[in-house]
Amino acid sequence: MNAATRTFSTEGDYKVADISLADWGRKELDIAEHEMPGLMSIRRKHAASTPLKGVRVTGSLHMTIQTAVLIETLKDIGADVRWASCNIFSTQDHAAAAIAATGTPVFAWKGETLEEYWDCTLDALSFPDGNGGFLGPQLVVDDGGDVTLLIHKGFELEQGDESWVNSASGSHEEQVIKNLLKRVHAERPGYWTRVVADWKGVSEETTTGVHRLYQLAEKGQLLVPAINVNDSVTKSKFDNLYGCRESLADGLKRAMDVMLAGKVAVVCGYGDVGKGSAHSLRAYGARVIVTEIDPICALQAAMEGYEVKTVEDTLGVADIYVTTTGNKDIITLAHMQGMKDQAIVCNIGHFDNEIQVDALKGLAGVKQVNIKPQVDRFDLPNGRSIFLLAEGRLVNLGCATGHPSFVMSNSFSNQTLAQIDLWANKDAYAPQVYILPKKLDEEVARLHLEKIGVKLTRLTSEQADYLGVPVDGPFKPEHYRY
Amino acid sequence: MNAATRTFSTEGDYKVADISLADWGRKELDIAEHEMPGLMSIRRKHAASTPLKGVRVTGSLHMTIQTAVLIETLKDIGADVRWASCNIFSTQDHAAAAIAATGTPVFAWKGETLEEYWDCTLDALSFPDGNGGFLGPQLVVDDGGDVTLLIHKGFELEQGDESWVNSASGSHEEQVIKNLLKRVHAERPGYWTRVVADWKGVSEETTTGVHRLYQLAEKGQLLVPAINVNDSVTKSKFDNLYGCRESLADGLKRAMDVMLAGKVAVVCGYGDVGKGSAHSLRAYGARVIVTEIDPICALQAAMEGYEVKTVEDTLGVADIYVTTTGNKDIITLAHMQGMKDQAIVCNIGHFDNEIQVDALKGLAGVKQVNIKPQVDRFDLPNGRSIFLLAEGRLVNLGCATGHPSFVMSNSFSNQTLAQIDLWANKDAYAPQVYILPKKLDEEVARLHLEKIGVKLTRLTSEQADYLGVPVDGPFKPEHYRY
Amino acid sequence: MNAATRTFSTEGDYKVADISLADWGRKELDIAEHEMPGLMSIRRKHAASTPLKGVRVTGSLHMTIQTAVLIETLKDIGADVRWASCNIFSTQDHAAAAIAATGTPVFAWKGETLEEYWDCTLDALSFPDGNGGFLGPQLVVDDGGDVTLLIHKGFELEQGDESWVNSASGSHEEQVIKNLLKRVHAERPGYWTRVVADWKGVSEETTTGVHRLYQLAEKGQLLVPAINVNDSVTKSKFDNLYGCRESLADGLKRAMDVMLAGKVAVVCGYGDVGKGSAHSLRAYGARVIVTEIDPICALQAAMEGYEVKTVEDTLGVADIYVTTTGNKDIITLAHMQGMKDQAIVCNIGHFDNEIQVDALKGLAGVKQVNIKPQVDRFDLPNGRSIFLLAEGRLVNLGCATGHPSFVMSNSFSNQTLAQIDLWANKDAYAPQVYILPKKLDEEVARLHLEKIGVKLTRLTSEQADYLGVPVDGPFKPEHYRY
Amino acid sequence: MNAATRTFSTEGDYKVADISLADWGRKELDIAEHEMPGLMSIRRKHAASTPLKGVRVTGSLHMTIQTAVLIETLKDIGADVRWASCNIFSTQDHAAAAIAATGTPVFAWKGETLEEYWDCTLDALSFPDGNGGFLGPQLVVDDGGDVTLLIHKGFELEQGDESWVNSASGSHEEQVIKNLLKRVHAERPGYWTRVVADWKGVSEETTTGVHRLYQLAEKGQLLVPAINVNDSVTKSKFDNLYGCRESLADGLKRAMDVMLAGKVAVVCGYGDVGKGSAHSLRAYGARVIVTEIDPICALQAAMEGYEVKTVEDTLGVADIYVTTTGNKDIITLAHMQGMKDQAIVCNIGHFDNEIQVDALKGLAGVKQVNIKPQVDRFDLPNGRSIFLLAEGRLVNLGCATGHPSFVMSNSFSNQTLAQIDLWANKDAYAPQVYILPKKLDEEVARLHLEKIGVKLTRLTSEQADYLGVPVDGPFKPEHYRY
Numbered sequence A, B, C, D: 001m002n003a004a005t006r007t008f009s010t011e012g013d014y015k016v017a018d019i020s021l022a023d024w025g026r027k028e029l030d031i032a033e034h035e036m037p038g039l040m041s042i043r044r045k046h047a048a049s050t051p052l053k054g055v056r057v058t059g060s061l062h063m064t065i066q067t068a069v070l071i072e073t074l075k076d077i078g079a080d081v082r083w084a085s086c087n088i089f090s091t092q093d094h095a096a097a098a099i100a101a102t103g104t105p106v107f108a109w110k111g112e113t114l115e116e117y118w119d120c121t122l123d124a125l126s127f128p129d130g131n132g133g134f135l136g137p138q139l140v141v142d143d144g145g146d147v148t149l150l151i152h153k154g155f156e157l158e159q160g161d162e163s164w165v166n167s168a169s170g171s172h173e174e175q176v177i178k179n180l181l182k183r184v185h186a187e188r189p190g191y192w193t194r195v196v197a198d199w200k201g202v203s204e205e206t207t208t209g210v211h212r213l214y215q216l217a218e219k220g221q222l223l224v225p226a227i228n229v230n231d232s233v234t235k236s237k238f239d240n241l242y243g244c245r246e247s248l249a250d251g252l253k254r255a256m257d258v259m260l261a262g263k264v265a266v267v268c269g270y271g272d273v274g275k276g277s278a279h280s281l282r283a284y285g286a287r288v289i290v291t292e293i294d295p296i297c298a299l300q301a302a303m304e305g306y307e308v309k310t311v312e313d314t315l316g317v318a319d320i321y322v323t324t325t326g327n328k329d330i331i332t333l334a335h336m337q338g339m340k341d342q343a344i345v346c347n348i349g350h351f352d353n354e355i356q357v358d359a360l361k362g363l364a365g366v367k368q369v370n371i372k373p374q375v376d377r378f379d380l381p382n383g384r385s386i387f388l389l390a391e392g393r394l395v396n397l398g399c400a401t402g403h404p405s406f407v408m409s410n411s412f413s414n415q416t417l418a419q420i421d422l423w424a425n426k427d428a429y430a431p432q433v434y435i436l437p438k439k440l441d442e443e444v445a446r447l448h449l450e451k452i453g454v455k456l457t458r459l460t461s462e463q464a465d466y467l468g469v470p471v472d473g474p475f476k477p478e479h480y481r482y
Helices: A019-035 A037-046 A065-076 A093-101 A114-125 A146-158 A172-187 A191-198 A207-218 A233-256 A272-283 A295-303 A333-338 A357-362 A405-424 A438-446 A461-467 B019-035 B037-046 B065-076 B093-101 B114-125 B146-158 B172-187 B191-198 B207-218 B233-256 B272-283 B295-303 B333-338 B357-362 B405-424 B438-446 B461-467 C019-035 C037-046 C065-076 C093-101 C114-125 C146-158 C172-187 C191-198 C207-218 C233-256 C272-283 C295-303 C333-338 C357-362 C405-424 C438-446 C461-467 D019-035 D037-046 D065-076 D093-101 D114-125 D146-158 D172-187 D191-198 D207-218 D233-256 D272-283 D295-303 D333-338 D357-362 D405-424 D438-446 D461-467
Strands: A056-060 A080-084 A139-142 A201-204 A226-228 A264-268 A287-291 A320-323 A343-347 A367-372 A375-379 A385-389 B056-060 B080-084 B139-142 B201-204 B226-228 B264-268 B287-291 B320-323 B343-347 B367-372 B375-379 B385-389 C056-060 C080-084 C139-142 C201-204 C226-228 C264-268 C287-291 C320-323 C343-347 C367-372 C375-379 C385-389 D056-060 D080-084 D139-142 D201-204 D226-228 D264-268 D287-291 D320-323 D343-347 D367-372 D375-379 D385-389
Touching (some): A019 A065, A019 A093, A019 B367, A037 A405, A056 A065, A056 A146, A139 A146, A146 A172, A201 A405, A207 A226, A226 A405, A233 A272, A233 A385, A233 A405, A233 A438, A264 A272, A272 A287, A272 A295, A295 D438, A405 A438, B019 B093, B037 B065, B065 B080, B065 B405, B080 B114, B146 B207, B226 B405, B233 B385, B233 B405, B264 B272, B272 B295, B295 C233, B295 C438, B333 B357, B405 B438, B438 C295, C019 C065, C019 C405, C019 D367, C037 C065, C080 C114, C114 C146, C139 C146, C146 C191, C146 C207, C201 C405, C207 C226, C233 C272, C233 C343, C233 C405, C264 C272, C272 C295, D019 D065, D019 D093, D019 D405, D037 D065, D037 D405, D056 D114, D056 D146, D065 D080, D080 D114, D114 D146, D139 D146, D146 D172, D201 D207, D233 D272, D233 D405, D264 D272, D405 D438
Parallel strands (some): A139 A201, A201 A226, A264 A287, A320 A343, B139 B201, C056 C080, C201 C226, C264 C320, D264 D287, D320 D343, D343 D385
Antiparallel strands (some): B375 B385, C375 C385
16 A cells, blocks of 8 residues: 555544444454453453543554454543554554544554654654643553653653764664654654653563563663563463464465465574464474574474474575564575575564565565565565565564454453553552563453353362462462463 | 446456456466466476367366466366356456456356356356357366256256256255256257267366266266366365365454464364364364264264264354365254354355355344455344354355465366366266376376475385385275375 | 293193283273273174174284283184284283183283294194194184285195295295294195185285285185275274374383484384374474375375475484384385484384394394393494384384274274174175275274264254265265275 | 382392392483483583582482483582482382492382381481481482471471471371381481581472472571572473473373373363373373363463363263372362263372372272272272272372483483582572572573584574673573463
8 A cells, every 4th residue: 555645534633544444343343342351351340430530541552453442441441542553564444443433543554654653653642732732641552662662762852862863773764763753852842751741651562562671671761660561471471372373374374375284484483472383384284493592492392393493504495484583683685585486484573674674675686576465576686586474574463463352352451451550550660660460460361261161170278278379369479481 | 246336347258357456366376386386297298289279178166366277277288268166255356357368268256146156157168159159168177066067957958857947946046057047948949968969078176076976977867977086185185184274264364353262163074174174273272073974084083182062062162163064954043043142153065055044044033244245243033143154155265265276286286187088088988987097196296295395215126016016106005095 | 031931821722921910911801891892892782693603713913902802702702712913022911811811722922932923823723623633713813914824825835836935035034934834734734725625714904914915816816705904994094093193102102211302203104004103203292204105195294294205314313213114124224324323213014124123133243232121222333323122023012002992992893893794704705805894884983982972963864865875874985085 | 019028129228129120220321311411411511520529419309210310410520319219109110229239329119108208218318427327418309398398397396396296197198207207306316407407408399399498488497598490491391391291191001001082181280280291182182171270371271272171070071180280189089989980090290189099098888909000990889990090199100200311301400500509509598499590591401402403593793782682691581481
């Protein structure tokens, strides 16, 4: 979709691709609500007390059907919500339309340019103050940390440190952010300082975003309390693992209709995302090769019967490459030039820099042939071709619809509980990274059992005494790994 | 898609949804050719000798990208081809457009009415004789036996037996066929008799179509030699099993985006299609219950750890129902009324009568809500809702894109070899059902090994003598089950 | 166990290792009877009519607990039974003792020499005639065809053709057989001719034995009607597949206590035995490489994600080698010399000549170190060592206890039905190879469903008409592959 | 084996079943050393510096072949070792003999009485002081905490608190311990106080033992620093998970030779041990039902497609019960009375009190029939029978040989590193529970990669900077769950 030719529906305080998709979006929201029992249960429980009453919440998280249920949950418990997506390809336009149609400001469409993406992020951060100016959020729901980054960098600039915005940029996107910050600096003097004054906390969804938060906290630069939602067991061991187990193949199939059986697939990284990805590909009959830097995860892969090699060792042999690492330069240009003809390359980790997409596009003599949205064939100078999915961004969101509702209900239950917790403790929490207590983690799981017919056993008090745990939990020590 | 509003591209001798999709279709055909090594190898081998030179071939087989490669293979080895789909939802419109754009008459679009479907079948049977009249095909590629049925029933009518066309119809579709036959009878007197005179054989793709051929042959009513392609090992044990293992979940995901992990899924039937379906669902973390009538298949299911029950026993418990039987009335109206709220019902077996769709639609008080093409919610009078996919027709073709290319390359290699064999033996074969010799079956497999890096071991002559088989095969007795 | 030091219990008409083990054997027989519902059901059904009343039956089949239940079933339906094992390592001594203790002549112990083995086979063939001479069996239960071979070769000799017994032998075992035949020729003139006169049929258990029967029949040399039990679906697709899936790892574990996870295992052959073996090893986390000669089976292996290579390609990489072929020279001496240190080599196919055991033992400079019964380390001149299990004979029977009872109940139900059928049709059948009718095959499956809680669906008469099959089966055409 | 009739080899300072088994044990030790690369690498690394030179180490840990390699490693790095098993059935007698034969005091045989067991534990604790008296250990290797319990309770008694030793006992074993303590109190006045004075630390192997240590530490009663070896990733996520995945079925097979395919198996608990157990049973084709108290683990089980129910719901349906919890009264007498005929009950969790064995044995009218060592049939008054394996103790150790060497190499590498660490920091550590640093955990994994052919990828410095981790690790935050 080309920005120049897109006709936006922007009559209200939103930017979506096509507001007429709202009805369809609503029908799918209805389906999703049945699949998100935890989130709906939390909504019902807090609908009367509205613990986020009047709280300004900015969300930056893939604008999918599931996120729409999260947004409506936050609204039902009182919040004043503005939303952007956290990925240029991850918006489901009918979901965005359904949310916009209810009057909630949402700024997201599938296929944004990077400039549009960051403008949308700013829109989601800008609550009209009624006087033509803008207030910032009191709470942030972040996925990958883009909102957190923007506020921190904007604040840094207003504090007088212009070194970063004036430095050379390592990527086009970095420059887009800097340009935006400079523009805001000019147009809204003191804006980020006012935002920070009101900001009470952020809950972060991803491994990568959390990693950045810990780094900020270690340096003493974190401006607000943060809740690490990713490391709730019911998030990282569910969404990352079981979500990717379902959505990776979904993305591959919708993009390429490729037979997985008999193929050699390389999964780069064997964390939770990699585990789910490898499991799924093997179940289809692919032969999976894993690459790892961490000897423990490598040994886990070997114990499951996966061959563990380097990417270099697989060139000319493998048909499919999937990056799952959160790291950069996993698939380099040199790798892509060494791959067999018709190899498929995609990313389900975090940023598009897991694959050297810019280098690929810039290769002299390369020819990019678009097959359909989010599917490109690159004809290389060496005479071979490779397929790149979703331009190296998340293949499950770019080429399919992301994780299914049921697993996202777990993640978003944690998000909602985190938002409630941050607000309730806004005066108590320090600017550190917190994890939700295990009792809440167990509660999130509990809310999802009935829907799928699970019947729990209950400890007798004698057994609880024997174990030294309460009858109703929490049942495990903090270091327990599940 | 509504027939009234569709604008056909019908300037040439074809009917497709949108001829402008041809370029996209061609790009995907290019991809598919790389994934169909067996078919492409046969094409290359026979391109010079053109064993089907000038032979009129009618195909009735899902008009997908893969079928397009089959069509072009038949053309490259000399055939004069006309094509229709064998299912109202299974056409990929860009595939049909790509074929039409090359001048091959194709009559197929996704979302035909039953009347349109059978008209398309007739179009595919009607080779212009240059004088404003029509010749019939000399060979038929059939999938489900609709062309074979039409010719046999038309011939029966022209032989003076009007009993069937005037009998009461058990379904709407049956009546559509009868109406067509009566119309042709009026418009083209003696047409079917002339068709039969030229007709030299049919190769049939499916379990169900083959079953009908054997029944015709047993009654002495089969008009031409037939080759049972389905029971080539490289067809039924590949396409049915490995194809469905990939395409069932694909259909479910594109239709419903549903989380499969944790769900209870009922797979009705544990033949090859059921085996592939059950395997796939379990691999995603669904709990699979199998229903079976055959104690051997039931015992196989149990040996794989599936619970084997009746559909009745699963009502109120299961979330997903998949029929895979080739039989009718597997999911009855009463079943659907007993299902839990939000249950999903679909068919990957053969005809839509595996599910009592007509009865569901006719239920007093039912409300059908279309979510998106091929996905309907039925709100039942009992207050619960169920989802029906592809109106009960093949979910992998209706809601996704059917089997992937690589496995179809096996099936279509058999089809092509069968067509060549039928023509070569047109004077030798009797009107019976034949199976391709095992040597050819092994050859089809062999043509697919290199692509996926398989390295065969070769018998020494001492080993071959010890086993009593030729060094180059065939290696197994006819009764071997693989 | 050394023959020289073994104290046999031979007071009665039997030779077993230790008759005092009979009580233990009986307890395990009791357990097995609960796990063999099909066989017990047939026993109960025919106990009154005793269809084999007074019929002399010789069995040559692994003398395990499960076989003991088969023996007692044959006796309960009237037969006069004598038994030997068909493998020098496969006898469970407590099973043999339990049978001997009931007065049934059995000649089998774990760890026979080849001379002892063939003497036992002769003992099982020699029914005392009451006058100091011997009658032969009227029916034979064969596994691998050793009894059939002996009778045919003995008869050939008595017909005056001495070419084979005087020819050079390719193995030690071949010479043992020839010596035996010459001795019998001298001691019992005309014995084999009298045996053949009474012999009415043989039912054969294995792929290999069946293969030999077909070869004899093709040459017109088969002396009696034979029933191919192996190719009952409920035999080859159950015992070979599901049996090996359980017993291969069992043999490996009892022999070597080796961790399978993380190991590279080579499975030579991907027939039913290979399929079960590969599945089991992968499930434990081994990385499985398959070798195959047949392109169809090779493609099946690839579709399941197994790497398919030659044995040569795996040398230095693989930790475990399993032969499953029924062919010879699969693992050669050269292979074993190229293996990595501590590699494990075993056979679950048929004969020990799948591995070149004789060549290994004869290698100059090799040192054989016995670790425990059926486990030997060979220190090779190249400084590496390999482990050979069960001296290359069936590892599941040599190192563990063979297939579990439930799956053998299927196989032995077929055996029993075959014996009944052979006797009932002794005047009708020609000296050909027969397969049990599908109806009986389905019946065998049916008898095993209740035990494991399977509930079959029953066709309505409308459905049966639609399919063109009887409501009660048989449900599938003969060529159906399951 | 009955204590009264056993002839011990007790000429030296050891008690083993049969010293003549030492040669066999040594051969298996040689095999195990090849399968334990981590442990052997640590042995080689520290053999020269002997960091435990002269340190008295008492081990209480299953006296298997693998443990023998651990013992010899501790000796090679300088320790003075005495050893007992931590389970009455878990000793491999040839392993104990091999160790005894080298002059290391070992007190263990398969099939001890509880009295013998605790006497052996005391023997392992009693280092001769050269004057007819005894010194205690300086370090303890514990598995389940029996040595730690004995020292703490003995010390408590000597401190004047006689309340526990004089209290009523909940089990026979508890009384045995009290009797022992009273006897030592009488025979060796002040012994435990002297032991405690020298004692510098304990490393603990199991979930259960660790749980007790944390409880002691919380109450301020822990006497020495402890290292929680169980929660090294390379222990709990390897040994518990992958070990049980291999050894549960091994135990079931050696005990019962039962077909697992088609059976219904109930796995009580879905921690690491339960996960491995459930995976293994399903892979064999059993239908697995899980019971859980923890909603998170229950949801994990459901996401893998297991049915989650209570034990009560499975009675009359399930064939096999496996407890994996570390809790007590998981399988009650009432449960056992409700089971279907021939059900098999076993424990792979921790103590035998997971199953109410005492209550079963005490049931009026019950009849216990021993089938073979560690396999008993209980004929219940209701007419049904059940099988109890290893008298409710660990089935993998009681009925098979425990976990395989390779996975134990991980666990025991951690044990060895923990012992070295405890001694090196004996003056620095407080009486708390420590975990080995992640760097060492990764190192243990790294030592096992080469053996199984794993090739690690190495971070570039740019990538390491991007991630904010050192190029050589550690790679993950402490809370990472793997």
